[in-house]
Structures are given as C-alpha cells and as structure tokens.
Amino acid sequence: MTATQHPPVEHFILHISDTHFVGGADRLHGSIDSDANLARLFEDFSRSKARPEAIAFTGDLADTGDTDAYERLRAIVEPAAAQIGAQVIWVMGNHDTRTPFRKVLLDSDAGEKSVDTVTDVNGLRVIALDSTVPGHHHGEISDEQYAWLADVLATPAPHGSVIALHHPPVPSLIEPNAFVELREQARFAEAIRGTDVRAVLGGHLHFNTFSEIGGVPVSVASATCYTQDLNVEPGGMRGQDGAQGFNLVHVYGDRVMHTVVPIGEFSTVYEVSADQMQALVSLPPEEASAAMTKGVGASASVEPEFA
Numbered sequence: 001m002t003a004t005q006h007p008p009v010e011h012f013i014l015h016i017s018d019t020h021f022v023g024g025a026d027r028l029h030g031s032i033d034s035d036a037n038l039a040r041l042f043e044d045f046s047r048s049k050a051r052p053e054a055i056a057f058t059g060d061l062a063d064t065g066d067t068d069a070y071e072r073l074r075a076i077v078e079p080a081a082a083q084i085g086a087q088v089i090w091v092m093g094n095h096d097t098r099t100p101f102r103k104v105l106l107d108s109d110a111g112e113k114s115v116d117t118v119t120d121v122n123g124l125r126v127i128a129l130d131s132t133v134p135g136h137h138h139g140e141i142s143d144e145q146y147a148w149l150a151d152v153l154a155t156p157a158p159h160g161s162v163i164a165l166h167h168p169p170v171p172s173l174i175e176p177n178a179f180v181e182l183r184e185q186a187r188f189a190e191a192i193r194g195t196d197v198r199a200v201l202g203g204h205l206h207f208n209t210f211s212e213i214g215g216v217p218v219s220v221a222s223a224t225c226y227t228q229d230l231n232v233e234p235g236g237m238r239g240q241d242g243a244q245g246f247n248l249v250h251v252y253g254d255r256v257m258h259t260v261v262p263i264g265e266f267s268t269v270y271e272v273s274a275d276q277m278q279a280l281v282s283l284p285p286e287e288a289s290a291a292m293t294k295g296v297g298a299s300a301s302v303e304p305e306f307a
C-alpha cells in the first residue's frame, strides 16, 4: 500500500471540556452522572492504547465550584493520566471557583487570582488562559492578562503555542447566549495575530464547533456531561443526555488536526483486527484494495479476505 504522504505527528493532546462535576451525591440537573461519563471516556479511550502527551480540560470542571467535586475529578483523572503518561492541564470555566480549583487541582493556595498557566509539552507550549469573571458567566481577559500573554508570546516556543481557554472566541450560534460569550474578541484576535499560536481550544458551548480568530483556527470541544440540542426552535435551548464526546488534537509540523470522538458504545458494523490490518498493508496496492472491498464492505461476520 502507498505510504502516508504526511510526516509523523509531533504532538498529541486530548481535549476534554465541561465535565460539570456536582457537589455531594446529587446528579447534574437531576439526571446526569457527570463522574460516570468521564470515567467512561477514559475506560473507552484506554482501549485505543494511544499515548497523548497531555490532557487539556477547557473549563466548567465543577458545576458550582464545590471542593468535593474537584476532589472526585482529580481522583478519576490523575490515575488515568498516569496510565497513559500524559500531563494534565486544567483551565478555569465560569462554573468553577478559583480558590478550590487552585487548592485541589493545582495544590496551590494562591486564591482568587486568575489561573493562567504555561505548560511545556515537549516543545509545544500550551497556554491556559482564565477567561472567567468571578460571579458572572460571560468571559473576559483583563489588561493584566493581555500584558502577561504578550510577554509569554514574545518568545516563540520550539513547536509553537496552543491557547486553551473556556470561553471560545467565536460567534454565538445560539444568539441569546451572546451575553455569556467572550467579550472584546477583536482584542483577542490582535493579541494572537502573527504570533506562534497555532490553535485555540475552547469549551463552554456544550457542542462542537470550529472557526478562526486572528488567522488562528479555533476548535471547541463539546461536553462530557450533557450537550446542547441544536435542532431546537431559534432562540431556544435544550440540554440533552447524548452526543457527549471529546477531541483528539494532533499537531503536525505544518498543521493541527482536531478529531471529535463520541463517548459511549455503539453496535459493530465491521471489525478488522490489528493483525489483519497489518496483513492488508503489506499487500501490493491492487490486492489490498480488492481485499478491502471484499472483506470490510460486507458485514461484521465476514472474515476479511486479506486475513
């Protein structure tokens, strides 16, 4: 078979958002088991045996900023991250509260200052920007934060930068929600235009969307707790228990690729083992193509011809 025309991936990050862990034993909105959804994500992901270098959580990690919610979140994420050898990058969301967020997730007692961090992911710089305004749900980046960001970006990172923030710098598809979006997005655009920022990761919306700002691609991960139904009457909203997911972020020398992965189990249409795939790729191109058509195009029960 023809070898890939692309160079190997340089960096791999998991992008997870809006876990909304609740305090105590309550369920989110009375029905969603936020803890179970995230545990399921890691359980499913472990089957891939993939090894991301980092896991970026783009905010709304706890639903009402409860300490025990952060503790349970850390108890699920830390062992999962250790197992796959990934660093964890925590980003504040409007449902989070800075002091317990810091104390439990970052082992820090720095209190209510904005939580802005820089993580070196083997040469790729991930900048976590706190877009929250305590007591409010919209997003803002302060003058002080913009000055800090300019200072960080003044020196390019070996493999460029990724900014992770909760409030994505995109238009609001659900128009009435414009009041909770990131304010002064034009200023954000100018802050990153022409810098080494290669991607902006966001959350907050509870659905996937992709856009650009200041010449940089923006990718919004959906939520792991519940998602927004976008097939509602204009101006309305309906949270739904379905379509939860997370994103794979693959960074190549010349591009960043975002891939949406749903959480959950679905019925099998066909299945090809790794050994069978290996046999397939070792065939001459015409034979591989014929085997693929014959083998995987039929049904799950058919033994692939190239086995």
Ligand SMILES: [Fe+2]
Binding pocket: 018, 020, 060, 095, 204, 205, 206, 223
């Ligand atoms: Fe959220």
Ligand SMILES: [Fe+2]
Binding pocket: 060, 093, 094, 095, 166, 203, 204, 205
């Ligand atoms: Fe949010």
